Structure formats: structure tokens, C-alpha cells
Amino acid sequence: MKPLPWLLLLLLTACAPALAPQDVPLDDVTPVIRGATPQRVAYGAFSTYYEVLGEGAPVVLVHGIGGGSSGFQYRQNAPALAAAGFRVFVPDLLGFGGSSRPELRYTQDLLVGQLTAFLEGLPGGPKAVVANGLSAAYAVRVAVERPELISKLVLIAPTGYERLARPQDAARVAAFDRLRGPLGSVLNAFLLDPGSQRFFLLDAYAGRESLTPEVLESYDRNLRVPGARWVVFSFISGNLDQSVRDLWPRVEQPTLILWGTEATNTPIGDAEDFLRARPQTRFLPVRGVKLLPNEDRPGLFNEALLDFLRE
Template sequence: MATAATAQATRPTPEGTYWYWRDQAIHHVVAGESRDDRPPLLLVHGFGASTDHWRKNIQGLQADFQVWAIDLLGFGRSAKPDWHYSGDLWQAQLHEFITEVIGRPVVLAGNSLGGYASLCVAANHPESAAGLVLLNSAGPFSTPAQTPPPPPNPIAKAIQSLMLQPLPSWLLFQYVRQPAIIRRTLRQVYLDKTAITDQLVEDIRRPALDPGAPRVFASVFKSRQGEKVDELLKKLSCPLLMLWGEGDPWMNCRDKGAQFRQHYPDLTEHYLQAGHCPHDEVPDQVNSLLRDWVLTNLTQ
């Protein structure tokens, strides 16, 4: 099995092209041949990432599937207009991309924010989703009715209020997009530090230099939470594969996995020795599990 140290040797992401959605340029890549007996894959990155984050998976899966990857509006090489960014916006983008460009149902595979957007599509637009793969997916569950809401944190509320102001938000963004800070953040969320290459740091930094990037960053503090995960799971009808990097410091994967099983018991799940981005940190394991699951459950 290849290790993360081989990341430098992987081929670059296939050359991309653009689709215009709501008059905005949306970057995407495709590799592999379309097959009648199995659905294509659509890979959806997390916050701050892009199609580049899937290069190891595109390379490893394109022999068996047609593999698409897309930059969500506001990220990667896609346009970054001064819009209100939300799960609803990215849900609409993905659904219309599947309908207009791919032209058939896909297996949506999403990491973090991309996982939540993919779940929204699969739940609300079942005609677009043959299957769903979630990798350390973001998104809140409902608070049980008998559980009183936690008291407001005055410090957190003050910070959020401050970040709603243009100048503090802009200054924070200038800080977090520095290469040293990007690398430090990656070291917090990757177990295998050899996976944190100069190329990975640059792949994350490059889109952050685009003129519209600070406004996208600021919109995080302004966006309301979308549909709760349990509400979406009530509507979900396609097969679901959960892949967890259980070394993720941003979420308790075992607890969150139990919540998914409670609301959608007919799922398949695997826990991997990786952090928040298992598809990039242990790509061979992720590719193998995803390939076998699709070929077992979704081929004609």
C-alpha cells in the first residue's frame, strides 16, 4: 500500500474546464470513461479546499469509474462573487451541475462542508443521487427537545459580532491564508504529517489570493445553519457509505457516527486512522473502500 509520502509523485489533477451557472464560472474536472453498468462519481471538497484535494482519488478511481470533481462557488478556481453563501446555494449548484452537465444520477462523495452539501442534494433531489459517500461530514443534528439549549457564550458572541464587521474579518483572513498558518492548521487535522506537502499548502493558499476570497470567508460568520442532518436523513433513500478519519480533532467521529446510525441504520461505515481529510491522507484505503462499495451495491 502506498503511503502519504508518495503524494509528491502523484500526477496532477486533470486539466479542468468551466461551466457557467447563474452567470458565474464553475471549475470542474473529469477523468475516466462513462460506463453504462455503474454510476459516475462526483467528488465535492470541503471548506477552503478544491478539486486539487481529490487528485489522489481521481487517479486511483478513474480506471473503474468516470470521476468528476467540482469547485463549489466561492472556492478553488470557481468564481467568487459577493453573494450570500449557504448550504442551499451549493446544493442548488451541485444538483444543476448533475442535471445539466453529467446528465445522469451520480454517487456523491463529499468531505466536511462538501459532505453536508452532498447530503442536501441526495436528500432533497433523489433523482440526482445513485448513492452517497460522506467523509467526516459537517452539519449539525437537532438538539433533543428535552435538552435545554446551552447558555450563550458572551465571548463567542462578541467574537462573532466582531467578525461580522468588514475590517476585522478581512484582517483575520489575511492571517489565516499565510502559508505558515495553513501548514500549522493542516498539522492539527492530519495524523500523517508526511501528507502535508508544499503542494498541498499551495493548493489551499492559491484560491485564497483571489480578490473575492475574503468575502467568501466572511460569509461563514453570516450564514444561518441549514437543514439539520437528522431532518435530511429522514428524506434520504439512497445507499449511504460513511468513511471517518477518527483522528479528526474537530469532531468526535464515534459519537457522530452513532447519530447517523440512529437516524439511518441501513448504512455502511468504516473508521480509518486518519484526520479530517481521510481521502487525502489515506487515499488508497478510501479508494478501495469506495470502489468495493459502489461495485457491490450500485452496479447493474
């Protein structure tokens, strides 16, 4: 296909009308996690979609901040936790999955506020929180600012020291505003291309064998939902960055960090900053995977997580 028709096709696809996830009645929603019940809760003018299953001590699983991400990332983990006697909550952050996707500049404060409100609204005492990448930085911030909400932290390849830690200033706003115009339309078309999606997913997953039709379909579907581009543009422009340099040493909750040995964008060497500042942190390198050990080695991940939660 010639470049111009290829681009036009993707732009037309991106503009095609579709029903936003938050508009779909819950009775018509098929949960992405086997055995889970879909729910929604208000967050200001927006809504947080989440899935819940199991009974017992509460555990909250927070997906990473990547285009097309959602609670789908924990479909191999949540049922195992529920079967082991935990009540598992899997929320979608704003801009992702089944939650609201407003057309605005997303910020670290917006998503940290959403996570805080979600934890506040859950019954019971403090919750164990599992989070990936940039979301792990958000969980660290909540653990410091609202320690009564979190009992334990499990962080998967967390960011916030040298990576994804840019200051929130006028430069970030200007970078986002540039993506509101034609440049953003071209970028969005690129993100909707199946080849581009595979390229980016291979930064997170262990290899091509991990990119099953189910995985590819989930990310592609979420990227095509109306409004999906705005949180992606906010991430690219640095508006979602969250530094943990001053926060991390103040974390008091027991913490487990898991890190794939083959990670490239967030290499395992970044763990040194976290372990140096808090040497009491439990650390588990996971061989042969990148940023998603919960996806690529779910058995090992579930066992390590359950051992830590039961302590």
C-alpha cells in the same frame, strides 16, 4: 518581524492584483488532477470550474468547505476511479478553486443550488456523489430533495447534527456583515499567514508529514485569489451551516460513511447520530487520520470506495 509591519505586509499581499481563476482561458489552465480535462459551466451569473476524466458510470467528488479548499483534495483518488472504469467529475464550489468568487454572503442555499444544477447538467442518469464535511450535508440535502440525481452517497466525516447546524437567521447575516469591515481585514491577514494555515490544516490532515510543499502551496494559492475571503467569512459566520437532522432519516440511497479516528473538530463520536437514524448505513472508521482519509490513506480510501461503487 514586528507585529505592525507583519500585518501590513499581509494586508498588502492580500490586496495585490491577480487574475481571478474564472478569467483564465481554459487552454491556459493546468488541471490539478493528473490526466483530467478542465471545464467550466454556467451557474446563473457565475461559473463552476470542474475537471473530468475517465469513461464509464459517473462519480462526482465534492471537496470540503475550508479556506483554500478545492478539487485538489481528490488528486490521489480521481485517477484511481477513472482507471477502474468510472467517469469522474470534480467540481469546485463557488468561492473555491477555479470557480467564481463573487463578493457576497454565501449561503447553504447558494451552494446546494450550485451542486444541484451541476448534477442536473451532467449526462446520464443518477450519479454517485462523494462529499466531505459540510459538503456532505449539502449532498444529503440534494439526495432528499432531488433523489433522481443521486444513486449512491459516500460521506466523509459529515456534519449537520450537532455541528455546523445553526439556523439561518438574522444573527447569521449580522455576523457576516461585521466581517465586511476592519475586523475582516485583520482576519484575512491572519488566514494568509503560513503559520496560521499550517495550524488549521493540522485539524484536517493526519500530521505535519502530510503538509507537503504541494499541499501548502495549493491552499495558500487559493486563499490569495481575489474574492477568496468572502466564502471563508460566510463559513465563519455560520451562513453555510446546513442541518441534516430532519433530512438524514429520509435518505433512500445506499450510503457509505468514512471517518478518521483521530478527527477532533468533527470527532468520530458524531457518527452515532447518523448510524442511529439510519442503521443500514455502511460505516468505515479509518485509523490514524482525521478529516481527510482520502488524502492521508488514499489506497485504503480508493479500495473502499471502489468496492462500494461496484456493488
